[in-house]
Amino acid sequence: MSKWLAMALLLSFSQANAQIEKEKNVKAFEFLSNADSKKAGKALEFKKGAVVSAHPEATAVGVEILKKGGNAVDATVAVKFALAVVYPNAGNIGGGGFLIYRSAKGELNSMDFREKAPALASKDMYLDANGDAISEKSKEGHLAAGVPGTVAGMVALHQKYGRLKWAELVEPAYQLATKGFKITKQQANELNRLQNKFKQFNPLGTVFIKQEVEWAAGDLLVQTELANTLKLIRDKGRAGFYEGEVANFIVEEMKRGGGLISKEDLKNYQAAWRTPIIGSYRGYKIITMPPTSSGGIALVQLLQSVEAFPLSKWGHNADSTVQVMVEAERRVYADRAKHLGDPDFWKVPQKELLQEAYNKGRMANFNWNKATPSSEVQAGEFARKESEETTHFSVVDKDGNAISLTTTINTSYGNYVVVKGAGFLLNNEMDDFSVKPGVPNYFGLVGYEANAIAPNKRMLSSMTPTILEKDGKLAMVVGTPGGSTIITSVFQTIVNVIDFGMDMQKAVNAKKFHHQWLPDRTDIEPDALTPEVQQKLEAKGYTFYKRSSIGRVDAILVTKKGIYQTGADPRGDDTAGGW
Ligand code: GLY
Secondary structure, rough: OOOOHHHHHHHHHHHHHHHHHHHHHHHHHHHHHHHHHHHHHHOOOEEEEEEEEOOOHHHHHHHHHHOOOOOOHHHHEEEEEEHHHHOOOOOOOOOEEEEEEEEOOOOEEEEEOEEOOOOOOOOOEEEOOOOOHHHHHHHEEEEEEHHOOHHHHHHHHHHHHHHHHHHHHHHHHHHHHHHHOOOHHHHHHHHOOOOHHHHHHHOOOOOOOOOOOOOOOOOOEEOOHHHHHHHHHHHHHOHHHHOOOHHHHHHHHHHOOOOOOOOHHHHOOOOOEEEEEEEOOOEEEEOOOOEOOOOOHHHHHHHHHHOOOOOOHHHOOHHHHHHHHHHHHHHHHHHHHHHOOOOOOOOHHHHHHOOHHHHHHOOOOEEEOOOHHHHOOOOOOOOOOOOOOOEEEEOOOOOOOOOEEEEEEEOOOOOOOOOOOOOEOOOOHHHEEOOOOOOOOOOOOOHHHHEEOOOOOOOEOOOOOOOEEEOOEEEEEEEEEEEEOHHHHHHHHHHHHHHOOOOOHHHHHHEEEOOOOOOOEEEEEEOOOOOHHHHHHOOOOOOEEOOOOOEEEEEEEEOOOOOOEEOOOOOOOOOOEOO
């Protein structure tokens, strides 16, 4: 080789390398600036479309699909499968979720792809011989799993509203599972913390187990078994998951660990299109999730309960503001416990709960001088006619189609069982049923007959994917994980924008509080209340419980100029992107 040719090759090689480095840096810079803007409470703005999700890789996949001409539905499907790879603790295909859809023309729809109890499930399946609840059984291991709904949900969503080809939308997730992705610090910490659980429930081994060294930020996580599952879903759609190889792996896993999900349960699973709940708040139309989630009804009840009060005059997290919101929350969660359950099995008094007069009336007996003890608050009575870890993402495309989607395998890393051969974690969603009247679930929520276990029934949820309209136009796309705190986090984010005029990022960053009737206490994030506000409220009988964080809201606000302004939650690795 001549000296000149060698030099030219070296030059072009180093130019190519410099280009690769530049691209890497641009990507790193984008995420860095995103992290900075989150911390500084500065919203990012995009003109043609935006995605906000729990993981930078999933957000990047969604933005690529939008840039390729995909609509919000296409981006949603791609982000959902990408999260199954890069956010296995919650974004998993072994779980389920809910979504709200609003087309650019204003068509509204919602989908319930919540898990179902297996056909062999029974009301007392988590009680011992004395009738006492065996609390771990609904939370950990094979018996805690409901029949997964995510793949059926994504297929049904794509069939109705998708534009790009299905395979094109699953492909990025397949690539991420095959080639691997670098885990974040938060993920490394959580994987290390749960090593014993993974070993206990996966005696045949799983990719999440590290034998000698600990997980560290930046480690490459390659998921070969999951990649094969995604390939089958990519090529065969719903049958790639609910039948054949993957269904066999799930049923074999159930047999090994004493779980109940059968081949028939998998084959019979169908997602359900449902009519969204519609409410209003200070001139905004609230479009939100109906049962099987309690989230939408509870959110509208909360907004109706506080609408008569001058929150903006009092100020964000001022004592009067907090008092009114907490008293509303106490009453609404009492209703949730008694009245809400799977509408296919239980007559939910939806119309009654959503009446403005009812919710305003519920607030009539609260006393400015003294906290109402939860023991004195019961669910409303109606004449019957007949006889946290979850994840959320928001997407808007260039035409204004929007999706708000919350999805979960219940607590972080679900039941800790990774289906051998198929490579994904199963949910522990059975714990969202009321395993026994009055016995609290993982989130401390109690329930009764409405949410009792029955074969093929869906367990009650708090997930609250929500879209707001103003004057007939898209105004906000919002939602969050957080178990029982989902409803109150969405509530506060909406109030932060509408009453306190915050931009999207500030509204997401603002510190939150939460009351859920029982236990009778208000959970607060550090610095949510000033010491003076807290003392004033304590003097009235309110008790406070410090929690490190509440909610991880990912949301998009449409500004007056029609720009998409994002809010990615700084409490996690959440990332906004767009173009
Ligand atoms: N698994 C939490 C919820 O659905 O509310």
